[in-house]
Amino acid sequence: MKKFDLLLDNKILSLIIIVICLASFLKPWLLINGILIGSLYSLGSIGLSLIYGNLKFANMAHGDFMTLSSYIALTLMMFLFPNSENSTSVGPFTFKYELLMVMPLAAIIIGLMAVILDKLIFKKLRKLNATSAAIALCSLGLAVSIRGFIQFIWGTDSASFPRESKLFWDLPFRIKIPPDMFFCSVVAVIIAIIFYLVLFKTTLGKAIRATSDNPDLARITGINTDRIILYIWFIGGILAATAGILISVQQALITPVMGWKILIPLFAAVIVGGIGNPIGALIGGILIGITGELATGWINPSYKPAVYFFVLLIVLLLRPNGILGNKGRQF
């Protein structure tokens, strides 16, 4: 109940919530779409929030990790299963069985890549006592390089996983859900739950939270913080990779810029939820998804990124610590 009070003590914020409720009452199909898309944003923003909260910098390369994972999954699929074009697709979904096998593999590759990049770049920056803006600048450079690399290897054209067209699910109230979207959201929720269990029910999770809270104190109590940071990068990479693959399945499209374009909603979700707060990132992602989708009911859909930007601005104006405030649970 306490969290609920926090939401309501700000008049403008409660006004916004009322507007969202009203809008979703008028056009419920947009609300459903928003929740489904928002769950994908959540998955991306949980990883981003994990890194932001623990390593104290905005990782601009997170989006490009997502893009890279999609392309790696695509290549693995072509390489390991050359005739996946002709194989049958899973149940009511458009993608093939092979994708489910390739996905964890690509996620682990991205996780390891994140660990290696930390050893090569970010560890040195931490040793140099660089400011958080300087580290964020490095991650920006990294993002540019990754995108250049992607465009060099796979070209600037868009690609997509082998797929088969399927019918949408027709539900009452004009709700139409592509089966893929439903699948992606379910997977996103499952991964978010697994992540939650790791963070709050295991020793590793405890160590991560301790390191985030106070690195020096964690070190004194015998936690190997350098190792914990590697785990953080690995988990962050895996979350980014799964989010990237799921989003490209849902869009049926992989483009080199998709990760860069998604950075603004992801960061908006992280800040809405409060930096370093996993539950907040989950709620923030879904809220951002809902807001973006609902807005398309009344304004030109191509303005969606502008809507995300305005959400970011409003949150920074009213509640820069996120809607759950400082009282939200930190990592």
Next chain:
Amino acid sequence: MDSILYFFIGFLIMSGIYAVFTVGLNIHWGQTGLFNIGIASFFLLGAYTAAIFSSPSPNLAKYEEYLWGGNFSQLTLLGVDIWFPIILLLSAFICILVAIPLAMITIRLKEDYLALVTLGLAETLRIVFINETWLANGTRGMYSIPRPFDYINIGNYDYIYFVVVLITLIFVYFIAQKATNSPWGRVLRGIKDNENTMIASGKNVLKFKVEAFAFGAGIMGIGGALFTHGKRFIDPITFEPMLATFIIWSMLMVGGSGNNKGAIFGSFLMWGIWTFTQFLPGFLSDANLRFVFVGLIIVLFQLYKPQGIIPAK
């Protein structure tokens, strides 16, 4: 032989325009430590302000979707194009107008937030200019933008524009240098080095930061206007972040953040590398490899030589 000379002059013009942006970024990052990754937004604002205000209103003979043109290019005094400096200042003014509220929202918060907001602004402005065709002709872009001193005829117009860019660059450099060496500039450097000492010595740090952000944004607006009148064609795709933000960051990193001379040197060097690598044989001339290179430059200089080639004194 002439074509090589023209190519080289074109290269110098572009480097000079980038140098203006880099000096602006140097005010943000090099002097004050403000993390702006939406240079594209001020680039776009400056460029479109110049284009809209200098172009004539559309008529039936030349039908355009956009509604309004300032037609400032008719404004001359004793046959001299005084509209050009007016347009430059107007572009700077519009950028400052946008920069101030943006800075006031974010600068009191964490330093990364400014980056996120500027990034979002750049995307948003680009979408606005794509969709609102009445504003600036949408994706078809503004073309035949008037250029200053068009009536002087010495064969190749680029020579004249090179002089225009050079004079503007010297002017911008002079102002930036003056600001850097003033007490105001010293406060900014103090903020970058240690914000708390500046607060302790009674400086209103927030006010200084907002001023610095507005000042840098104004210089970027001038750069945008210079670009418009040089290229004579702009559309929203011109302001993709690669050529409008990232490369400018790499220029500042190479040249030396905190040093205006270094910033100018860096922009000539990086634009030189960007331009002349297209003549490399085989796959080396691939534009995407240049993306990788620009990114690596930012990372490597940040890791091994944070002061750049010409460090600040």
